[in-house]
Amino acid sequence: MTQRRVSLDDLGAWLIKGNAERVDLTARFRRDPQVTSWCVRPGYRARLMGPGQPVVFWASGSRGGCPYGVWGVGRVTAAPVVDADGGWSVPLDLTVLDEPDRVPRRRLRADPRLTGLEVLRQPQAANPSYLTVAQFAALHDHLPTT
Template sequence: MRLSDLGAWLLKGNADLGGLRERFEREPRVERWCVQRSYRLDLMSAGQPVLFWGSGSRRRGLPYGIWGLGKLIGPALESSPGRWEVPLDLTIAPEEEWLSREELRAHDELADLEVLRQPQAANPSYVTVRQFAVITALLE
C-alpha cells in the first residue's frame, strides 16, 4: 500500500454482530469507528475519504458491501489502552443505494479490492485512486 495511490480508506463492520443494520436505520451518522494499531494509522489524516463496508455471513441475505461514504476528521486516537478509533464524518446510505459485494466483485476495475482479496484483514483497509474513482461513479 502506497500513500500516493490511496483513494480512500475502507472501514469494515460486521453486520452479523451488534445489529448494525438496525443501528444505521435509526442513526445513519457515524462519528468514530474502531481500527487496529498498524503502520496505516500513521498514514491517516483529516480530509481523507472513507468508505464503510458492511460485512457478514451470506446466510443472512443482506446486501453486504459498501454502505456509506465520508471522510476522516482527524488522526487515529487511542480511546482507551489498546483501543484505537478514527474520528469520522460519514453517513450510511439508504439500503437501496448500497453497492453489493457481488456487484463490486463482478466489475472489472474492482475485482481486486483489498477487502475482497483479504476479507478477514483488520481495519483499516484501503482503496486505490483508480478503484475509488470507479466506486464514486457507481455511487452517483
C-alpha cells in the same frame, strides 16, 4: 499472502469494516446513519490516516444475512486516537447510505476494475483496508449521484 503496503501516493480511500453478523448494523444505521468514529488496528496504516481523507464503510457478514458491501462514504476528520483501554479509533464524518443506494458485493465483484479490492481478496484483514485512486474512482460509478 502478505498485505500490500499502502502509499499515500496511491491512496484513493480508506475502507473500514463492520460485521453485520456480530452487531445489528441495519438497526443501528436505521436509527442514526451518521458514523463519527470507528475502531482501527494500531499500525502503520492507522498512522497514515489523516483529516480530509476519503473513507468507505463496508458491511460484512454471512451471505445468508443482509446484503453486504459498500454501505457508506465519508471523510476522516482527525488522526486516530487511543482510548483509555488502549484501543484505537478514527474520527469520521461518514453517512451510511439508504438501503437502496448501498453497493452490494456482487456488483463490485462483477466490475473488472474492482475485482482486486483488498476487502474482496482478504476479507478477514483488520481495519483499515484501502482502495487505490483508480478503485475509488471506479466505485464512484456505482454510488448514487448527489
